[in-house]
Amino acid sequence: MNQKIYLDNNATTKVDDEVLEAMLPYLKSQYGNPSSIYSFGKDVTEKIKNSKKNIAKLLNAQEDEIIFTSCASESNVTAIMSAVKNNPNKKHIITTKVEHASILETMKNLENNGYNITYLSVDKNGKLDLEELKSKITNDTCLISVMMANNEIGNIYPIKEIDEIAKEQNILFHCDAVQAIGKVKIDVKDLNMDTLSLSGHKIHAPKGIGVLYVKNGTNFTPLIFGHQENNRRGGTENVPYIVGLGKAAELIINDNYKVNNTLKELRDYMENEIKNNIDDVIIYGDLENRLPNTSSIAFKGVSANELLLMLESFNIFISTGSACNSKLAEPSHVLVACNADLDNYSPIRISLSKDNTKEEIDILIKRLVSIVNMLRRKNL
């Protein structure tokens, strides 16, 4: 069997060995409940505080602005529903056509409950027009929700400018920063958004742990009531996963984003080699301003699904879009929003992590060249 080459790190990442190591005691021996009065439980409270400190440091936030959740989807829904509940007289929200399903499905639900949602369009490279944003704001707008970086094409959005537009009109701003964390330096004091969400499993912590940042002074209503997290998120804390996420944040802080240079070098090498060896290739997205690890790439006349399956037969794992959409066999809503020619250029997404090597990329390129040629011949 060929060695496994995993190139779908925007879907999820491998848990880092150091993260796993940090978590294990809290799965094995230190299983006390942090709400307990006795020391066996109380000791783990210190560990939760330590994790919070790391996340706060990573974001330049205060520790009491960090709430642990079960995932970023929960964080997104909580932030949106809190904004809505705290502005009962306003019924208009602005978001974009390229958000993650957890945002878009929440908006759909609100639409079914009398809310008016504006979905900002993007141009062919997935870029937003901030003039459009300004023109859509009304006296009824209670929230603007825009992602920091797109999971499919990797575009990085002008969050600071968007927040300034929101603040001028006294409108809450939520940012889904799931794909940006670890790849884009996030300083919430500078960016000044009201709420922001993160997910553990995109940064080498496990699936099933998320963060919601809520700026101090923001009116907040929980989604899950209970006394944990300062009455802001009920449910016994997921101690091992919180510890793992704290360790993952510490690793990012210690690395100080140096990994981005390696990722960009590897991604650019891969794209250049692909273009040098295969004709009629398109790379989607804002090539000047995108995540260093992400490539949304299409080969004229080649079905992305067929390509994915052929690569899988060589133990190489890529995706055809976001993990949430790919099972639905529907075209990517992000590339539909970009008005992409999906009939001729259906994209695969290759997303790298610190675990990938040049040797893996060389194997990928070799396989891609032969598979694309073979599929093109078959379709003649």
Ligand code: PLP
């Ligand atoms: N937002 C974005 C941009 C994502 O890519 C994802 C996951 O793919 C999420 C939110 C949801 O994160 P989680 O899996 O932690 O719910």
